[in-house]
Amino acid sequence: MMGFVCxxxxxxxxxxxxxxxxxxxxxxxxxxxxxxxxLRFASHLRAARQALEGHDLVAARTHLWLCRDLxxxxxxxxxxxxxxxxxxxxxxxxxxxLNLCQQLGGASEAVALERTLLRVQxxxxxxxxxxxxxxxxxxxHPELSAILDTxxxxxxxxxxxxxxxxxxxxxxxxxxxxLRALLRRGWVRERQHQFEEAAADYRxxxxxxxxxxxxxxxxxxxxxxxxxLAEVLLFLDRAEEARSLFESLRQQRPxxxxxxxxxxxxxxxxxESQAAERxxxxxxxxxxxDSAVLLECGRLALQQNQLEQAENWLRQAAELAxxxxxxxxxxxxxxxxxxxxxxxxEQHQRVRRLxxxxxxxxxxxxLLQTRPYDADLxxxxxxxxxxxGEPREGVLWLKSALQVAPAxxxxxxxxxxxxxxxxxxxxxxxxxxxxxxxxxxxxxxRLLSQPDLRP
Amino acid sequence: xxxxxxxxIYVLKHRRLMGVLFGLLLSATAVYVSGPYLRAGYHYQAGQxxxxxxxxxxxxxxxxxxxxxxxRGARSHLLAARAARRAGxxxxxxxxxxxxxxSPDILEERQLERMLLxxxxxxxxxxxxLLRQQVELDHPQSPAILEVLSWEWMRTFQLGExxxxxxxxxxxxxxxxxxxxxxxxxxxxxxxKIDALEDYRQALALDPHxxxxxxxxxxILLSLHQDGEAAEQFEYLRRKRPEDSAALLGLVRCRIQQSxxxxxxxxxxxxxxxxxxxxxALGERGRLALARGQLEQAEAWLRRAxxALPHDKDIVYNLICCLxxxxxxxxxxxxxxxxxxxxxxxxxxxxxVQQVLQTPKSAPLRYEIGILFLxxxxxxxxxxxxRTALEQDPTYQPARQALAQYQPTASTREHLGER
Numbered sequence: 001m002m003g004f005v006c007x008x009x010x011x012x013x014x015x016x017x018x019x020x021x022x023x024x025x026x027x028x029x030x031x032x033x034x035x036x037x038x039l040r041f042a043s044h045l046r047a048a049r050q051a052l053e054g055h056d057l058v059a060a061r062t063h064l065w066l067c068r069d070l071x072x073x074x075x076x077x078x079x080x081x082x083x084x085x086x087x088x089x090x091x092x093x094x095x096x097x098l099n100l101c102q103q104l105g106g107a108s109e110a111v112a113l114e115r116t117l118l119r120v121q122x123x124x125x126x127x128x129x130x131x132x133x134x135x136x137x138x139x140x141h142p143e144l145s146a147i148l149d150t151x152x153x154x155x156x157x158x159x160x161x162x163x164x165x166x167x168x169x170x171x172x173x174x175x176x177x178x179l180r181a182l183l184r185r186g187w188v189r190e191r192q193h194q195f196e197e198a199a200a201d202y203r204x205x206x207x208x209x210x211x212x213x214x215x216x217x218x219x220x221x222x223x224x225x226x227x228x229l230a231e232v233l234l235f236l237d238r239a240e241e242a243r244s245l246f247e248s249l250r251q252q253r254p255x256x257x258x259x260x261x262x263x264x265x266x267x268x269x270x271x272e273s274q275a276a277e278r279x280x281x282x283x284x285x286x287x288x289x290d291s292a293v294l295l296e297c298g299r300l301a302l303q304q305n306q307l308e309q310a311e312n313w314l315r316q317a318a319e320l321a322x323x324x325x326x327x328x329x330x331x332x333x334x335x336x337x338x339x340x341x342x343x344x345x346e347q348h349q350r351v352r353r354l355x356x357x358x359x360x361x362x363x364x365x366x367l368l369q370t371r372p373y374d375a376d377l378x379x380x381x382x383x384x385x386x387x388x389g390e391p392r393e394g395v396l397w398l399k400s401a402l403q404v405a406p407a408x409x410x411x412x413x414x415x416x417x418x419x420x421x422x423x424x425x426x427x428x429x430x431x432x433x434x435x436x437x438x439x440x441x442x443x444x445x446r447l448l449s450q451p452d453l454r455p
Numbered sequence: 456x457x458x459x460x461x462x463x464i465y466v467l468k469h470r471r472l473m474g475v476l477f478g479l480l481l482s483a484t485a486v487y488v489s490g491p492y493l494r495a496g497y498h499y500q501a502g503q504x505x506x507x508x509x510x511x512x513x514x515x516x517x518x519x520x521x522x523x524x525x526x527r528g529a530r531s532h533l534l535a536a537r538a539a540r541r542a543g544x545x546x547x548x549x550x551x552x553x554x555x556x557x558s559p560d561i562l563e564e565r566q567l568e569r570m571l572l573x574x575x576x577x578x579x580x581x582x583x584x585l586l587r588q589q590v591e592l593d594h595p596q597s598p599a600i601l602e603v604l605s606w607e608w609m610r611t612f613q614l615g616e617x618x619x620x621x622x623x624x625x626x627x628x629x630x631x632x633x634x635x636x637x638x639x640x641x642x643x644x645x646x647x648k649i650d651a652l653e654d655y656r657q658a659l660a661l662d663p664h665x666x667x668x669x670x671x672x673x674x675i676l677l678s679l680h681q682d683g684e685a686a687e688q689f690e691y692l693r694r695k696r697p698e699d700s701a702a703l704l705g706l707v708r709c710r711i712q713q714s715x716x717x718x719x720x721x722x723x724x725x726x727x728x729x730x731x732x733x734x735x736a737l738g739e740r741g742r743l744a745l746a747r748g749q750l751e752q753a754e755a756w757l758r759r760a761x762x763a764l765p766h767d768k769d770i771v772y773n774l775i776c777c778l779x780x781x782x783x784x785x786x787x788x789x790x791x792x793x794x795x796x797x798x799x800x801x802x803x804x805x806x807x808v809q810q811v812l813q814t815p816k817s818a819p820l821r822y823e824i825g826i827l828f829l830x831x832x833x834x835x836x837x838x839x840x841x842r843t844a845l846e847q848d849p850t851y852q853p854a855r856q857a858l859a860q861y862q863p864t865a866s867t868r869e870h871l872g873e874r
Contacts, residue, residue, distance in 0.1 A: 061592065072559070072562075073560050078563075092584040092585035093588040093589065093592060096566070100562060100566065104559050104562060424814070426814060426816055426817050
């Protein structure tokens, strides 16, 4: 009996202790829960920032959405979401999130910077905007890498190669192994005909991609760097080195037509005609209407002195790429070798026209480096693109002319004609109305908001 | 009193009992204080679930309870606004959104809700791009966005866009009945009848009580000459809703197609006895008589049908056949010209609809379709197309003039009233 009473007493003491422990745990839990939320939030925010720096937008967005679920009113999350959307080309969403960030009391300077970068990315250039960004660069802004990234990309888009180069050099001074910067500078140097320097950039990019862990850009940019390097080496007639790069790329991307075509070109340049022939036969089977593949077939046949076959291939390629200078030039060589004088003469005229257009385009892009806000220049580039079978580029350039000078008559005329010729009278109508009554209304915003005018 | 005091002293002497009483008192107070909030919390959850089930009125009721407890509650107002918008009560939705306090926690949701409301009010152009991007970015509210976008695009016959919206919606929610039904409707209008059939079948498998969907399914089956299955569906509908004239008419058509003419006649008698307003029944009566070789009777019925529905291709065709079989070629000739016009209009319409799919924002195209509809007796459709022409270009005068000219006739108003 006494034992039972003792057990009961000890049980009651145990229950009492357990109750105290439970209450303490509850109190600690209430205090710790927000701390856990904060820690989780901070960790995801950090991960999102890292992902954004590495341009891994999907991962960044995933982390940011988790952050948003944890703290729906956090302005910083909206700012980073805006950046992710801007970098991904979701500009309307970026704008929306910047407004939200502002309403949530986000840092006004950060919002202003992001808005400026958004405008740059949208191609809404102005002198004031450029000056503002230059001042950020001069001040060595904490977000300088992001600024240079956006700015250089935007300059590349509008072919202001010197300005792009300036930004990229600065960016690479700060981050010498930044893969994206190296790739972009290589691209710019190619366009500036500095092929050795471009190869050096690509080579460094390949090294940076292989040394970074995890691979920058998810490994894809590393492949791009190798592909670009191989292409440039091929152009510089270092076919042996290019071949080893293409071979290694082929192992990873056995279906990639660009890689296989590059390899076929290497084989041709190295005199391995049979290997080139086999590869090209495979390529023709897979992509029978790829003008670059057909051109290569023509070149190989020409090299093997199979003139009839070469002409056949080159004619097909020329039909598919009516504005490609190299294709038409190779066809001209072929016709000359075939002794078809009349046809060669006709082809010669075509090549001269293409050559003239190319020279004029080079002149215009050179002028553009010093006169970036010249609407006449932009309009002419746009028209040249339209005339040379690149309507998307053409419309973009014409649009950029209207951004610089909304009342530019020649641009309105060019757009109206282009749309009418393509059966889009609805899109042509506002330009026609403007031409009829140029001072009556400011069509600027309305025209630029047309979906097909956006890049 | 003495007893009470004695009890009190007893309680005070026994501390454990006092503890129990104190605990009970505390619990009662807690329940009294938190009760309304618990109730509101329950209704908030129930409201969300009702919205998921598309029970909008029920969701509104739950939201109203929440608002009684939390009249300034941002989430309650948001719930009420969503329910009202989806129920089509746009002004009410606007009021709730205006009354919704600017809480940072729901700022994004509130902005999004405002945009959806704007779209339902016809202001898609301003937010089109942003909403598409939310879908592309897989925003948690994507299904709600797609619901609104698909409806708006269906309304303005931008079927390419609407198809995209419903397809994405179904990728995210493969068992969403509304998405299946809309996808089916779009496929039907793009003449992809087999796909539409599949969608409607899936929708009915998920919810067999959707009678309008069953009606559409049966009509497509009938048009594809799958008479047996079509008849089963119409019979199901007739059993469920004996007063439904559309199901009965469908069944009549099935029976005629199946050559079960006696049954068809019986059904037609029933139909005409109870639904005098169903003008198409006259045509079926004529068709039946024609099938039986009762040419005089057929002519009489078909003439009445043509008078009631002068632009119905099948009726005019049957009348021509009937007249020709009686050797009344002269009279038939007048109807042949009408039939040609109807067929010409149909061809033109098909072409225009294809064009409008390519250039959905063209006001002249929409105007022409509207005029064709009006000319063929589809007044409501015609006016809708004219309205969408004006939505695309508010300055387009021909559409404005045509709309002013074609006011709803008394019969149309009556017909719409019936609907």
